[in-house]
Amino acid sequence: MRxxxxxxxxxxxxxxxxxxxxxxxxxxxxxxxxxxxxxxxxINAGANGREIPRSPYALRLLTEYAPVDIxxxxxxxxxxxxDASVKxxxxxxxxxxxxxLTHCKHILLVAPPPVKRGAWVPTDELVAKSIHLAExxxxxxxxxxxxxxxxxxxxxxxxxxxxxxxxxxxxSFATHLMEVIP
Numbered sequence: 001m002r003x004x005x006x007x008x009x010x011x012x013x014x015x016x017x018x019x020x021x022x023x024x025x026x027x028x029x030x031x032x033x034x035x036x037x038x039x040x041x042x043i044n045a046g047a048n049g050r051e052i053p054r055s056p057y058a059l060r061l062l063t064e065y066a067p068v069d070i071x072x073x074x075x076x077x078x079x080x081x082x083d084a085s086v087k088x089x090x091x092x093x094x095x096x097x098x099x100x101l102t103h104c105k106h107i108l109l110v111a112p113p114p115v116k117r118g119a120w121v122p123t124d125e126l127v128a129k130s131i132h133l134a135e136x137x138x139x140x141x142x143x144x145x146x147x148x149x150x151x152x153x154x155x156x157x158x159x160x161x162x163x164x165x166x167x168x169x170x171x172s173f174a175t176h177l178m179e180v181i182p
Contacts, residue, residue: 001040003181004065005031006058007074009164010112010173011046016164021048028167033174038181043068051078052092062103070181071100074110076137077163080129081120090136097144108181110149111137113173118162149180 005011013029015022026032035042043065052075062068073096079089093109100107111134115121134150141148154176157169165173 001069003040003042003070004068005072007046008050008078009048014048016159016161028170030170030174052096070106071104072108076133077112086129086132086136107146109141113151113156116162121162
């Protein structure tokens, strides 16, 4: 099985302790751990700072990596960090996913784990928005008839910035994700 993992810095495996966009090693990134533990080919299409694209980039990526069995999408945190509302973020996600529906039979929408107070998350309001995003994504997934994964209760360990997974967080995320991916 071939899984295209499209996301932001937490998909990329960003290590915020570095200064130049460094990432954790393959033994500590959830995409690589998922591949290792399942035997599936998992393509890491994560990028630091990525918001939900407003362009056909996702379709080009799908074509580039064809055939793709599952197109896993986990985005939205950076939109919220850039002051988008939860509704606006869900609307962007719907516009992003709609063109994919006719090109990919298996899209998996994953709500990013909630952020916590930290260096990049100065307010409880932002934490609340990140928690509420999963509810909006669940409604969107039902509307689009695609599978949805709610990570709110996975208790993923985050670094000092309140956004990025620790190495342990990546391991935990991969373990939980294995339970929902065949």
